Amino acid sequence: MFAVYKREFFSYFRSPVGYIALALFSFLSGLLFINQFGSGAISISSEIISLRSFFVVIIPVITMGLFAEDKKRGTEILFYTNPLSLFDVVLGKFFAALSLLGVMFLNVIVHMIITAVNKGVVDIGTWGSVIVYFFLAILFIAIGIFASALTDSQIISAILSFIIILIIQLISTISTLASSSVSSFLSGKMFSMDAEKVSKAVEKVSNGIKWLDPFAKTQDFRYGIFSVAPLVFCLSGALIFLYLTYRVLEKKRWAQN
Amino acid sequence: MIEITNLVKRYGDKKAVNGISFTVQKGEVLGFLGPNGAGKSTTMNIITGYLSSTSGTVKVNGHDILEEPEEAKKCIGYLPELPPLYLDMTVLEYLNFMCDLKKVPRAGRKEMLAKILSMVKIVDVADRLVGNLSKGYKQRVGIAQALIGDPEILILDEPTVGLDPNQILEIRKLIRNLAKDHTIILSSHILSEVQAVCDRVVIINHGKVAAIDTITDLSKKLSGSSKLLLSFKGSVKDVKNALQALPGISGINERVSDSDIHEIDITVSNEKGSDVRTSIFYAMSKGGWPILEFRSLDHTLE
Incomplete structure (x- = not known):
């Protein structure tokens, strides 16, 4: 596992991908940090929460090449013909992407130090945000890796993970939309249910999606x-996607087409 | 060393490999010969564990490739058709990565790499990016990669394809050197290449074994029934009669006839020291039949 990890992590810095992702993240986080200066109260938590909305761009970019590139170049054969398990390969690549995200996050750590030194608030809630940030990252990176294993084109892989992550980010909007359409459907002519039943059903639907x-x-x-x-929840979601990735790789051996 | 029994690989309705069985002894160089699409690469991919067979077993050093994959894969160094190279690494970085993948202990790694680099002659490109190397060098890096961890068995899929004649000779020399202490399976669609380096040949066609033989037996069979092509002016009947009287000719077949120009195949049963070509020439000139073309038909695999 460590061999794959090492190769993938350093390969980010052999191409522009790692540098671009790092620069972009530094710029965005710096902007979010400085923007709070005028308000008089710095909240690292809200900086981190704003940064989470860029997952939808950053994670597809750092995961798109992980398997797609190997497939395209024919190097994936190395994982099958050498004495290591395919799950080690998946984990190696997963931790490489997570580490890159960790390196990016050093920016925020610097902001935290600046805040703390200047007697700002770095409290347990800030650390709570950090924990959430990484658990969400774990889930989304696993999704990105899964998308990368499905295709040999980096672009398709990036689009696929972009769409999945976008949908997850929009779940609360989707649930609002869904409940309003369920409500108008049930209280419409076809069923003409009474208001109490409708609101119960709507609640069930929206809770289910939420x-x-x-x-x-x-x-x-x-x-x-x-x-x-x-x-x-995040960890098991990540494990499911990593396991699916492993199965996709394994399938290559047995596929009959 | 390697035992292959009844290997079948099915792709949909098509059987890419259809019941191949053979064994490879320790220290042997086995040639894998066949036209493109015969199932050579598929068979090699199955032996190395890249693909799984639909049925049949592969045993490497007594380890089944599916039951004990790690043990079996440790014994094998594989150069696939397309060398699996990371273009963004330098040669040395790449080979170090391969050492990590093959779990080569750190102690003694430097010496092993130095030995491999000089063996495949890539010492002077060791610090260059793999992506910037020429095809011949890339192929050598591919061979170097297969040699890491000192596997007992080397499986080389068309190691000389796409190289220039000089490089082909060098790679063959390298393979002969490696053959001294390795068991090698090598695939090719060129007969002369297999003849140059292998002890034994497995010929496959349409996913089936067409022949298994040693090189000496095979060339005996080939030279034992060599053919000549003769094109001349004159009557076929007279020529046939005149030539059949000569010693060393076992059969004459008519090929094409175009008014008074004829082409015939002459099957020669080669006896030692006798060259029938001179006697054919004299017989033809004696009969007054002008020879338009006269050449030997090489026995090619195709």
């Missing part, structure tokens, strides 16, 4: 209210 939202699940962390369930 259950999938990792952002809503983790929103209390920034106030220092921690719970294990949301973290388990």
Whole structure:
């Protein structure tokens, strides 16, 4: 696993990808940090939460090449014909992408130090935001890796993970839309249900969709209210996608076409 | 060393490999010969664990490639058709990465790499990016990669394809050197190449074994039934009669006839020291039949 990890992590810095991602992140986080200067109160938590919305761009970029490039260049054969397991390969690549994100995050750590030195607020809630940031990153990187294993084109892989991550980020909007359409459908001519039943059904639908939202699940962390369930949710989601990636790779051996 | 029994690989309705069985002894150089699309690469991919067979077993050093993949893969160095190179690394970085993949212990790694670099003659490009190397050098880096970890078995899929004649000779020399202490399976669609380096040949066609033989037996069979092509003016019947009287000729077939120009195949049963070509020439001149073309038909695999 470590061999693959080492190669993938350093390969970010053999091409422009790593540098561009780092520069972009430094710029955005710096902008978000400086923007708060005028308000008089610096909140690292809100900086981190704003940064999360850039996952939808950054994560597809850092994961798109992980398997797609190997497939295109024919180097994936190395993973099958050498004495290592395919799951080690998946984990190696996963941790390489996570490490790059960690390196990017050093920017925020610097901002935290600046804030703390100047007697600003760096409290348990800030650390809660950091924890959430990385657990969401783990989930999204796993999705990006899965997308990369499905195709030998980096572009297609990036678009695929972009779409999946976008949908996850928009879950709360989607649930609002869905509940309003369910409500108008049920109270319409076809069913003409009474208001009480309709509101119950709507609640069920919207709760069902919201259950999938990792952002809503983790929103209390920034106030220092921690719970294990949301973290388990992110981790198990990541594991499912990593396992699916492993199966996609394994399938290559047995496929009959 | 390698035991292959009844290998089948099915792609949809098509069987790319259809019941191939053979064994490779320790220290042997086995040539894998066949036209493009015969199933050579598929068979090699199955032996190395890249693909799984639909049915049949592969045993490498007694380890089944599916039951104990790690043990089996440790014994094999593989150069696929397309060398699996990372173009963004230098040669040395790449080979070090391969050492990591093959779990070569750190101690003694430097010496091993130095030995491999000088063996395949890539010492002077060791610090260059793989992507900037010429095709011949890339091929050598591919061979270097297969040699890492000192595997007992080397599997080389068309190691000389796309190289210039000089490089081909060098790679063949390298393979002969490696053959001294490795078991090698080598695929090719060029007969002369297999003849130059292999002890034994497996010829496959349409996913089936067409022949397994040693090189000496094979060339005996080939030279034992060599053919000549003769094109002349005159009557076929008279020429046939005149030539059949000569010793060393076992058969004459008519090929094409175009008014008074005829082409015939002469099958020669080569006996030692006798060259029938001179006697054919004299017989033809004696009969007054002008020879328009006279050449030997090489036995090619195709």
